[in-house]
Amino acid sequence: MASSTLEQIAELSGVSRSTVSRVINNDPRVSAATREHVLEIVRRERYRPNLSARGLALGRTNVVAAVIPGAVDNILTDPYFPRLLHGMAMAADERDHFVMLSLGGPGFRHTVDEIARQGVVAGIVFSAGQVDDPLFEPLFASQTPMVSVGRSDDDRVSYVDVDNRGSAQQVASHLLRLGNRRVATIAGPSFAPAAVDRLAGYRAAIEAFGLRVDQDLIYEGDFSESSGRAGIKSLLEHRPDAVFAASDRMAAGALNGIRAAGLRVPEDIALAGFDDMPFATELEPPLTTVRQRPEKLGAAALSLLLDLIAEPASPPKRMILPTELIVRASCGSLQDQRERR
Amino acid sequence: MASSTLEQIAELSGVSRSTVSRVINNDPRVSAATREHVLEIVRRERYRPNLSARGLALGRTNVVAAVIPGAVDNILTDPYFPRLLHGMAMAADERDHFVMLSLGGPGFRHTVDEIARQGVVAGIVFSAGQVDDPLFEPLFASQTPMVSVGRSDDDRVSYVDVDNRGSAQQVASHLLRLGNRRVATIAGPSFAPAAVDRLAGYRAAIEAFGLRVDQDLIYEGDFSESSGRAGIKSLLEHRPDAVFAASDRMAAGALNGIRAAGLRVPEDIALAGFDDMPFATELEPPLTTVRQRPEKLGAAALSLLLDLIAEPASPPKRMILPTELIVRASCGSLQDQRERR
DNA sequence: AATATAGTTGAGAGCGCTCTCAGAAGTTGT
DNA sequence: ACAACTTCTGAGAGCGCTCTCAACTATATT
Missing domain, CATH: 1.10.260.40 (lambda repressor-like DNA-binding domains)
Known part of the structure; x- marks a missing residue:
């Protein structure tokens, strides 16, 4: 050879x-x-x-790192990261680059800033689950071009994200338009920007509809099914007529909880989730939700990153990807609503 | 920097x-x-x-490729690949190597053999879902050290695998020891070595128990939930008293099907799966299954690969990892069995 | 006809590292 | 005391590529 x-x-x-x-x-x-x-x-x-020779001569490589600090926990439960990686890999391939996996986090010897410090990678796609991941600063300080997956308030950073706020507002509005007035939400953990944005979208919808946001109708979960179940248990005391769960898994938990309480979806309570996970169609009833495409996110992140690498001095780049409201049976219909009265 | x-x-x-x-x-x-x-x-x-410089001087790199040809389909549905990758990444990190992602398959420009042909990677972990993936031969021909995840009959190839046959035999034996005599199986697709091995284990258990394998009690699914449901529908006609599904997802489908037929698990039919997916505990009843640890598989593959890289002339290496039978309520107990009579 | 210009090619240095080879310094044996 | 090692260190080539610079050829300009 x-x-x-x-x-x-x-x-x-x-x-x-x-x-x-x-x-x-x-x-x-x-x-x-x-x-x-x-x-x-x-x-x-x-x-x-030979890529090594080229990398040496050029002073840079065509390898980019996908840094997923919380991988240990997240990657197991959720098809999100695989899909993100898939999108990155596709986009990288298309532009003659390679993706190096860097599941950071505790226990890893080669912390990512080491990786960044030398010719290993030309850039980084950073996908932390939470704001202010401890890995972020050192990476940023290393001056390696970097794109964050998920919004950041820091105006020096480039990022891609889905329109969490807008989509949440859309779902909540849909629930409201259907005639529901006590629309509750099971939010994600407040340290996750996506959760914050979805909650903001929920609030915005309620206010845009001329209603007051009722703090009793907001429960903070952690995106997990069990927290969805806990959340609905607590929320049911305040008699919501609809629930927007900020993740499909929480929605699944809520669905169970609603059942356990002897109530029906959507007849007694309308339900909507977020993510459009594979199981969303298999729930009984199928779940109304927001479809996001992690592949696209990954591809967009990579694309932005390559632009950034090509022009390191350029200002931070941002990109917000659209989502799609997927209406299924769990939120009921206007028809149902009329019958409910 | x-x-x-x-x-x-x-x-x-x-x-x-x-x-x-x-x-x-x-x-x-x-x-x-x-x-x-x-x-x-x-x-x-x-x-x-500087890794490029070192790579150039050394004539090789400390980057290995994780090649997952079928990624497009598989990676979405199953936490298996992420966990495999995670294990690889951990093991690689520990030994100063990096993992480069290579989701091959149609649509990719940089087919993996290109990657293999030049200093890009020192070795390959190949994880195809099926025997005779078209990518395998060119990769093998490239002479790049390679370890396959999943058994191969080709005696030139190194591989790691879990003991599919042994574990399947163990589950089936467990069902038999519990007193079941008409133990059916919903097998995986016959092009998947894992499926073949699990089926072989099932057969072995039946025969070791002195029973005859009844072809009517074998249904070939495709590891998916829907095929589990289809499988059980067909199998119920032959009145099994227990069912071993070769994947937890098929078991979940079977469970639904059994319910739909008005039967109870484990009272009327004992059920067992394979994989110990997260949802296995959340089924009603919790699922008896075989726990495999894709992380360990990944780590083992990487370790074997590095050995192979260090000594390219050495004979192929193999490693079979143990699994763990996880007994939960879905298979019933001897106690249940007595009451069943 | 002399000169400028554009288009095309080659020579050679250098990217940061490893590795071989040889030399310097220190140790042991007779 | 001298040879024969052993231990440690430095010089220098070379890995395969890119890039700058200079040169050469063909064509356009005056």
């Missing part, structure tokens, strides 16, 4: 190393004839440039 | 580049005093060797 080098290709083509290098890198300063001829040899020899 | 080079460290320490290099690489041919002194400077300067 000793594969060919630039030098050898040059030899075979009867041109200099420099010329072959230009061909490989699509440098316009090569005559069409020479280019074609060299390309032919390149193809024939199945030549691939 | 223009970080220091070997040269600079050498300068600062008043020794030669070679000596610093030896210190960095734990070469014993350096006096304790010099070593300590150099290390101090290294620490002070937060020096990290």
Whole structure:
């Protein structure tokens, strides 16, 4: 497998190393004839440039790190990260880059800033589950181009995110338009920006509808199914007619809880979630929810990152991705609502 | 973040580049005093060797690829791959290596053999869901050290796997010992080695128990919940008293199906699954199953791979990891069985 | 016809590291 | 005291690539 080098290709083509290098890198300063001829040899020899050599000469690599600090906990439970990675990998591939996995967090020897400090990666996609992850600062300080997955208030950072606030507002509004007036929410943990935004969207919807936000109708969960169940138990005391859970898993927990209390969804209580997880369709009734596409997020993050790498001095870039309200049976319909009266 | 080079460290320490290099690489041919002194400077300067340069000089890198061809489909549904990756990442980190993600499959430009062909990675962990993945041959042909996750019949390949056969036999035996005589199975797809092995284990258990394997009691699913449901529907016609589903998801589907048929688990039919997925405890009743630890698989694969890289000429290495039978309520107990009569 | 210009190519240095080889210094044996 | 080691260190080449600079050729400008 000793594969060919630039030098050898040059030899075979009867041109200099420099010329072959230009061909490989699509440098316009090569005559069409020479280019074609060299390309032919390149193809024939199945030549691939050595990335280490190129990285060394260039002073940078075409490898980017996907840093997922909380991986230990999160990655197990949730298809979110795999999908994010998948999107990144696709986008990276398309632009001739590679993704290096860096599940940071406690227990890891090669903390990410070490990785960042040297030619290992050209940039970082940082996907912490929470604001102010301890890894963030050192990474940022390392000056390595970085894109955060998930909004940040820090105006020096580039990020991609889904429109959590807007989508939450949309769901809540939908519940309101259906005639519900006591719309409760099981929010995510307040340290998670996504949770904060979804809660904000919920509030906005209520206020836009001319109602007052009732603190009794807000429960803070932690995105888990069990917290959904705990949340609904507490909320039921305040007789909501609809519940917006900030994650599908919490919605599933809530659904169980509602059942356990002898109530029906959507007849007695309308329910909506967030994420459109695979099981959302399999619940009884199927769950109204917000579809987000982690793949797109990952791809967008990577794309932004490559732009940032290409132009390190440019101002931070942001991108907010749209979501999609998926209406299923769990939130009921206007029809149902009329019958409820 | 223009970080220091070997040269600079050498300068600062008043020794030669070679000596610093030896210190960095734990070469014993350096006096304790010099070593300590150099290390101090290294620490002070937060020096990290440039991986590209090292890779170039060494002719190899400390990056290994995790190749998951079917990622597009699988990674979404199943925490298996994330856990596998997690295990790999941990093990790699521990041994100063990095994991590069390579979700192969259709649509990817940089097919993995390209990656393999040049200094990009020192080795490959290959985790296809099925025998004879089209990516396998070219990868193998590239001579890059490679470890397959999941058994192969090809005796040139190194692999790690869990003891699918043994564990399936153990579950099935457990069902038999509990007094069940018409033990059915919902097998996985026959193109998946894991499925084949689990089915073989099931057969072995029945035969070891002195019973005949009844073809009517075997249904081939595809590991999905819906196939579990379809499977049980078909199997119920042959009145099994126990069912071993080759995946927890199929078991969940079967459970639904059994319920739908008006039967109870475990009173009327004992049920067991495989995988010990998170939801196994949350089913009603909690599911008896086989716990496998994809993290360990990943770590083992990586470890084997590094050995292989260190000694490329060595014969293929194999490793079979144990599993754990987790007995929960779904399979019933001897007590239940007595009452059943 | 002399000169400028654009287009194309090659020579050579250098990226940061490892490794071989040889030399210096210190140790042991006779 | 001298040879024969052993232990430690430095010099220098070279890994495969990119990039700058200079040179050469062909064409356009005056």
